[in-house]
Amino acid sequence: MPRVIEGPVVLLETRPGQANITETRQGAIGAGLEAEGITPVYVDVGSPKAFTPDSSAVRTFCLRDPRDPSRLVPANAYAPVVPDAYRFRDVPHDARPAFATEVPGYNDGELCTALLGRISMRMVLARLGFGKHTAPTTITRAANAAATLKDMAPGMVFVKPGEDGAYTDVGADRPGALPRRARYVHTAEMHNTIARRSPGRVIVQPDVSIPSVEIAGRLGLKLGEVDPTWRQHHAIRLYQMTDGQPPDLAEVRFQATQNIGQPEPPYYKLLEPGHVFDAIPEIRVLHSALATEIQGRYGLNYVAVDYFMGKTDAGDEVPLINAIHARPWLPSVREDLSWRTVETEVQTLSRLALQGQSPPPA
Numbered sequence: 231m232p233r234v235i236e237g238p239v240v241l242l243e244t245r246p247g248q249a250n251i252t253e254t255r256q257g258a259i260g261a262g263l264e265a266e267g268i269t270p271v272y273v274d275v276g277s278p279k280a281f282t283p284d285s286s287a288v289r290t291f292c293l294r295d296p297r298d299p300s301r302l303v304p305a306n307a308y309a310p311v312v313p314d315a316y317r318f319r320d321v322p323h324d325a326r327p328a329f330a331t332e333v334p335g336y337n338d339g340e341l342c343t344a345l346l347g348r349i350s351m352r353m354v355l356a357r358l359g360f361g362k363h364t365a366p367t368t369i370t371r372a373a374n375a376a377a378t379l380k381d382m383a384p385g386m387v388f389v390k391p392g393e394d395g396a397y398t399d400v401g402a403d404r405p406g407a408l409p410r411r412a413r414y415v416h417t418a419e420m421h422n423t424i425a426r427r428s429p430g431r432v433i434v435q436p437d438v439s440i441p442s443v444e445i446a447g448r449l450g451l452k453l454g455e456v457d458p459t460w461r462q463h464h465a466i467r468l469y470q471m472t473d474g475q476p477p478d479l480a481e482v483r484f485q486a487t488q489n490i491g492q493p494e495p496p497y498y499k500l501l502e503p504g505h506v507f508d509a510i511p512e513i514r515v516l517h518s519a520l521a522t523e524i525q526g527r528y529g530l531n532y533v534a535v536d537y538f539m540g541k542t543d544a545g546d547e548v549p550l551i552n553a554i555h556a557r558p559w560l561p562s563v564r565e566d567l568s569w570r571t572v573e574t575e576v577q578t579l580s581r582l583a584l585q586g587q588s589p590p591p592a
Contacts, residue, residue, distance in 0.1 A: 266576065371432075386415065387420060445464045472532070481500055537549050
């Protein structure tokens with residue numbers, strides 16, 4: 231008889247070739263679940279053998295090796311299992327196993343897919359009623375760059391190149407591929423930048439952000455000496471599980487002009503969300519409304535939202551949304567940021583896994 235896993239079970243994704251699970255976020259979450267008496271099963275959800283033919287249970291999975299928790303070992307001697315909760319990373323809605331409609335978990339496949347690109351993200355925000363909280367953006371073809379510039383005031387713009395229909399921010403930076411991150415250029419240089427870097431369409435966004443030195447002053451941070459001849463840009467990222475709980479953490483990111491387009495900012499600071507909300511109340515109001523709408527429309531997700539402060543044509547300061555990330559990418563689990571957010575995911579998965587369990591006998 232095959233062995234049966236006793237007690238609550240949580241499905242976590244893994245991928246072939248992960249040599250040391252303790253170095254990954256999935257490994258850290260699994261260790262936290264085990265400390266709560268919950269068994270994490272690691273599944274390669276992309277494998278056709280992962281689930282039973284009717285996709286009602288997990289057929290092929292791995293467990294953490296009790297002798298060496300950094301390793302995963304195949305659980306060949308175990309019967310198929312229906313998890314009590316699951317955490318998916320990027321499984322599309324229509325590719326999810328049958329049990330996902332009955333078992334609680336996250337992240338929502340529809341939202342993850344919709345937020346992969348800047349344009350689709352703006353469409354999501356427009357549907358949710360937050361279209362006015364994004365910076366004005368023009369989509370144009372490379373050949374029409376000159377005409378696009380005529381309608382823009384002289385100054386700096388962000389240019390994001392991409393193939394037709396492919397504006398994704400998620401993907402490999404491989405040799406020969408189009409750069410997937412925005413470039414910051416003067417309007418006078420935009421045409422050459424577009425012609426050189428993009429054979430298809432581009433996204434052009436005028437710079438409406440408030441200088442970082444002003445934001446740093448409101449937050450009580452010191453950026454050191456700032457060259458007045460170039461700007462610094464900022465993003466205020468809030469991490470939150472959209473289940474009615476308050477945000478976990480705020481990450482303030484400052485990007486020097488010459489570093490725009492690089493994956494990591496040269497300066498960032500972790501702050502408590504309350505500190506940011508007290509310093510910039512406009513972000514508190516906007517974030518509360520946005521988190522409520524995402525939860526109501528897309529269910530439970532773990533998201534990171536990037537805000538920045540901009541100015542309208544009338545000179546009014548307003549909070550704007552630069553990006554939303556479902557199942558946000560995070561640094562090494564050794565970093566303070568990841569540990570804070572791992573703890574939240576462990577608590578959420580534990581609650582989801584235990585909510586359908588029978589109470590222990592009195």
